[in-house]
Amino acid sequence: MMRPATTKPTPTVTTGGDILTLTPAGLYCPRGDFHVDPVRPVARALITHGHADHARAGHGAVLASRQTLDIMAIRYGEDFAGSTQVALPGERIRLGEVTVSFHPAGHVLGSMQVLIEAGGRRIAISGDYKRQADPTCAPFELIECDVFITEATFGLPVFRHPPVAGEIDKLLASHRLFDQRTHLVGAYSLGKAQRLIAELRARGYGRMIYLHGALVRLCAYYAEQGVGLGPLEPVGERARDLAGEIVLCPPGQLADRWARRFGDPVTAVASGWVRVRARARQRGAELPLVISDHADWDDLRKTIVETGAREIWVTHGAEEALVHWCGSQGLDARPLNLIGYGDEGDTTDAVEREAGTLAEIRADATAGTGSAT
Amino acid sequence: MHRFATLLDRLSFEPRRSAKLALLGDYFSRESDPARGYALAALTGNLRFRNAKPATLRALAAERVDAHLFALSYDFVGDLSETIALIWPHSEAAGSGRSPPLGEVVERLERAGRGEVPGLIAAWLDTLDETGRWALLKLVTGGLRVGASARLAKTAVANLGPLSPDDVEEVWHGLAPPYEALFAWATGKGERPETDDPVPFRPAMLAHPLEVRETGTLDAGDFAAEWKWDGIRVQAAAGRDRTGALRRRLYTRTGEDISAAFPDLVETLTFEAAIDGELLVVIDGLAQSFNTLQQRLNRKTVTAKMMRDHPATIRAYDLLALDGEDLRQRPFRERRRMLERFLVALDHPRIDLSPLVAADGWEALGKARSDPSAFHAGGDAAAIEGLMLKRWEAPYLPGRPKGQWFKWKRNPFRVDAVLMYAQRGHGKRSSYYSDYTFGVWRPREDGGEELVPVGKAYFGFTDEELLEIDRFVRNNTVNRFGPVREVRHEAQAGLVLEVAFEGLNRSGRHKSGLAMRFPRISRLRWDKPPVEADRIDTLLALIMDGATDGA
Ligand SMILES: [Zn+2]
Ligand SMILES: [Zn+2]
Numbered sequence: 001m002m003r004p005a006t007t008k009p010t011p012t013v014t015t016g017g018d019i020l021t022l023t024p025a026g027l028y029c030p031r032g033d034f035h036v037d038p039v040r041p042v043a044r045a046l047i048t049h050g051h052a053d054h055a056r057a058g059h060g061a062v063l064a065s066r067q068t069l070d071i072m073a074i075r076y077g078e079d080f081a082g083s084t085q086v087a088l089p090g091e092r093i094r095l096g097e098v099t100v101s102f103h104p105a106g107h108v109l110g111s112m113q114v115l116i117e118a119g120g121r122r123i124a125i126s127g128d129y130k131r132q133a134d135p136t137c138a139p140f141e142l143i144e145c146d147v148f149i150t151e152a153t154f155g156l157p158v159f160r161h162p163p164v165a166g167e168i169d170k171l172l173a174s175h176r177l178f179d180q181r182t183h184l185v186g187a188y189s190l191g192k193a194q195r196l197i198a199e200l201r202a203r204g205y206g207r208m209i210y211l212h213g214a215l216v217r218l219c220a221y222y223a224e225q226g227v228g229l230g231p232l233e234p235v236g237e238r239a240r241d242l243a244g245e246i247v248l249c250p251p252g253q254l255a256d257r258w259a260r261r262f263g264d265p266v267t268a269v270a271s272g273w274v275r276v277r278a279r280a281r282q283r284g285a286e287l288p289l290v291i292s293d294h295a296d297w298d299d300l301r302k303t304i305v306e307t308g309a310r311e312i313w314v315t316h317g318a319e320e321a322l323v324h325w326c327g328s329q330g331l332d333a334r335p336l337n338l339i340g341y342g343d344e345g346d347t348t349d350a351v352e353r354e355a356g357t358l359a360e361i362r363a364d365a366t367a368g369t370g371s372a373t
Numbered sequence: 374m375h376r377f378a379t380l381l382d383r384l385s386f387e388p389r390r391s392a393k394l395a396l397l398g399d400y401f402s403r404e405s406d407p408a409r410g411y412a413l414a415a416l417t418g419n420l421r422f423r424n425a426k427p428a429t430l431r432a433l434a435a436e437r438v439d440a441h442l443f444a445l446s447y448d449f450v451g452d453l454s455e456t457i458a459l460i461w462p463h464s465e466a467a468g469s470g471r472s473p474p475l476g477e478v479v480e481r482l483e484r485a486g487r488g489e490v491p492g493l494i495a496a497w498l499d500t501l502d503e504t505g506r507w508a509l510l511k512l513v514t515g516g517l518r519v520g521a522s523a524r525l526a527k528t529a530v531a532n533l534g535p536l537s538p539d540d541v542e543e544v545w546h547g548l549a550p551p552y553e554a555l556f557a558w559a560t561g562k563g564e565r566p567e568t569d570d571p572v573p574f575r576p577a578m579l580a581h582p583l584e585v586r587e588t589g590t591l592d593a594g595d596f597a598a599e600w601k602w603d604g605i606r607v608q609a610a611a612g613r614d615r616t617g618a619l620r621r622r623l624y625t626r627t628g629e630d631i632s633a634a635f636p637d638l639v640e641t642l643t644f645e646a647a648i649d650g651e652l653l654v655v656i657d658g659l660a661q662s663f664n665t666l667q668q669r670l671n672r673k674t675v676t677a678k679m680m681r682d683h684p685a686t687i688r689a690y691d692l693l694a695l696d697g698e699d700l701r702q703r704p705f706r707e708r709r710r711m712l713e714r715f716l717v718a719l720d721h722p723r724i725d726l727s728p729l730v731a732a733d734g735w736e737a738l739g740k741a742r743s744d745p746s747a748f749h750a751g752g753d754a755a756a757i758e759g760l761m762l763k764r765w766e767a768p769y770l771p772g773r774p775k776g777q778w779f780k781w782k783r784n785p786f787r788v789d790a791v792l793m794y795a796q797r798g799h800g801k802r803s804s805y806y807s808d809y810t811f812g813v814w815r816p817r818e819d820g821g822e823e824l825v826p827v828g829k830a831y832f833g834f835t836d837e838e839l840l841e842i843d844r845f846v847r848n849n850t851v852n853r854f855g856p857v858r859e860v861r862h863e864a865q866a867g868l869v870l871e872v873a874f875e876g877l878n879r880s881g882r883h884k885s886g887l888a889m890r891f892p893r894i895s896r897l898r899w900d901k902p903p904v905e906a907d908r909i910d911t912l913l914a915l916i917m918d919g920a921t922d923g924a
Pocket of ligand 1: 017054107
């Protein structure tokens, strides 16, 4: 049928391939000698944003936005790389034979797309991005380019993210109806949690919002950066006394023993995946909130068209559908099948847990599996 | 439609009964007539219109969506209606506030001809958002399946005011959608609806399980003893309406009208009365096990062959109304006498009397319970699951009144099994490992022994025991498969569970070839090493002894 090939492309056959190739560590630019979001330690890395599947510790030199570097330091410690360099938005930086620049991606605080210019050709790497408004980060900036390397986390036509206000209202309606129960909301510690809080404030929720320990530092950082989040407090030792309050935690904690302290909470999950009911159930959502920091199907297509690119590389997510659609539009598209990414995906829970709640997992391991073989 | 869609969406994710009631109550009190009445009709399965077939919906989607993209999406989502609801292209009208009211959807579907249905659905899909489209497709394909029973919906209506669910049941079958009079009554804005239904459902009286220690405080002489039949509880009612026509209905104990499934029984209701009894399949004068009855219940349509091979009978044990008189306030002693006389006069082979068990005193009753054959149950023992004890002086009260009726089941079977896998529960229990798969030993080819799973149980333990098992599971996990943990189960290391169950069947679906009926954890045997748990031979012997369903 019309199924596109799913084998790994040979980089040399593409027009962009002499500027950017695929190595086991990820996307690599030989003429500039750097990787973009490599999944294993490399000499020089350009990092689009602070999510654990894009930003890893142990590189020699890291070039990223101020906020991404700060976030990496918060998560991995100050010595997360040999050296670091700040890339200002729009600033053109010469690396070997190419010029690179960073442009807001609208995904989380500090998230950027990377533009590589060489020999009159422009290759843009989207990183993760969204077009929906987000009060906690700079809006997506469209880059006109020849080759567009796009994520496709929600690259299926069933994913159309609704306006956020309606989802927040769902949470607030439940909070009104079940006013004696804790509303425990699972949200990723970087980006989703802060956006959820900011959107709650925008809908008029002024009360204290309580945080799982893994969210505290990043929320404080957002506040430092001038993102208004209102009154926040760590859950700490509190438990049943938070009946009727809104509490945020990483999604992995919803089914953990930690969640038991609240008695019989309403369990909400904020994610693009919960649009699909089976996925929502899998995640234990009793109140699914369809809020995503990724472009949905409509925005993926719109962005591809608007960049003017004739060649599209589709990275992590549902590559097949988007490649198929590009083909139907006469665009040259190929899947990259990058291994190791999966923002908000099934692997991310584990990766994000690693970054955000390592101490907790350690505690869990010593307390819980003492007698296991 | 929007509010109804939101309600269905919330109900479908909500595991708690009390929260479902709150959601329903919130909806019924905010929504106006007739929408809330149609919602009630949808939830109770009382909407009658031409349903859309999956093929119709598929065709609608195919006109609008690339086939390959649809296939990839369907593959990911796994549910046809949901895929269509999500993938349906946005139109200008969506979210414009022009989404159709529920009342309009229902009324137009009721009037629509076959050819009109697809066009109507497509036009509505264009105006709704994702949740709205999902709810619409659930509605038009029939069967909401959002985990809210008819009884729960009626309870939510009753809770709008001072009514009880049984108050609603009593008038229910005389009412029709959109139930304006019912809502008016429930909210204190109207009188109890007058119905001229000659055969209303009369809410059933239910029994408590008898605890052995209660036999010390109760006087056996105060109770009539009957067999507890392993069929389905029914209420058979017939009466004349204002035109003099005979109306007949067969209800389940929850008030569901199942007349259509048993035309052979309904035609025998040639009286004006309401009988409470058990529906059984009786072949050659012998009551059959529930298994046999199930073969008939599982069929969607009733064929002549099915009625001939599995003839349904009512074994009557109470008389609730006779010739227009409500008998429920009379003591059981009187009702029983009237029932006996009524059945003699009726003289129909398909409606017979559930006999009293001639056993005096607790000791004799205990013997009758465990060995019905010794107390003249004869060949009917296959359909007996214990005793019913009914207070001679008790009126017929709806619900489960204290101290009036008791069920005393035959001793359940027990086996010591070893915990093998545990899975997290749902709702309140979602952070606990509360669903357990257990196994017994069987010989291995090399002469050793291995555990083979024989069943699953998720109740029977106390809250404290749940905590203990949960801790054990977390501390002894050897493998994880998604939400399931495999726990240590070796000869000298593991947890032995005493499992009680009601019967045993051979089953091709289980690795052990056995399926337990109604298994539950009755005790934690921390004192026993797994090697001392039962062997599969013990279970196989039970099958030989007739521990099969209902026997
Ligand atoms: Zn990301
Ligand atoms: Zn990502």
